[in-house]
Amino acid sequence: MKLFYPCVLLLALAATERLQSTEELKVFTSEEVARHDSKQDCWLMIEGMVYDVTNYLPKHPKKYSLVGECGHDVTEGWKTKGDKNKPHTRKAEAILKKQLIGRAIEP
Numbered sequence: 001m002k003l004f005y006p007c008v009l010l011l012a013l014a015a016t017e018r019l020q021s022t023e024e025l026k027v028f029t030s031e032e033v034a035r036h037d038s039k040q041d042c043w044l045m046i047e048g049m050v051y052d053v054t055n056y057l058p059k060h061p062k063k064y065s066l067v068g069e070c071g072h073d074v075t076e077g078w079k080t081k082g083d084k085n086k087p088h089t090r091k092a093e094a095i096l097k098k099q100l101i102g103r104a105i106e107p
């Protein structure tokens with residue numbers, strides 16, 4: 001009984017890892033991603049991954065609007081916060097991770 005809860009926790013963690021493994025992610029072409037280019041339907045590509053950030057858009061700091069980026073590869077902007085030359089925080093990484101819907105391939 002002592003080991004029951006730790007075991008359940010470990011199994012749950014293993015299952016989450018499996019779901020997030022790159023192999024099992026959906027694959028989208030960059031052309032498909034480019035079609036999700038509006039405030040109502042906004043996908044972004046970052047380092048080969050595809051994120052549906054529609055619900056997050058209004059929450060992003062107002063200093064920089066992500067709306068114009070919808071449908072695009074924003075790897076550079078993500079890494080530098082535009083002209084700030086600073087990476088996003090861990091908190092931002094965690095938010096981004098939750099929006100992951102697949103990985104991107106060309107074209």
Ligand code: HEM
Pocket residue numbers: 044053056060061063064066069074076077078080081082084087088089090091092095096099
């Ligand atoms: C073109 C892509 C992006 C650009 C240029 C950009 C730019 C910025 C800027 C200028 C700030 C305010 C910086 C400051 O005052 O320190 C910021 C903060 C933030 N951004 Fe972005 N952003 C981008 C994409 C994203 C994405 C995709 C997410 C998450 C889904 C995100 C999440 C956040 C969060 C949570 C903050 C608060 C501060 C931090 O955690 O770094 N950003 N971003």
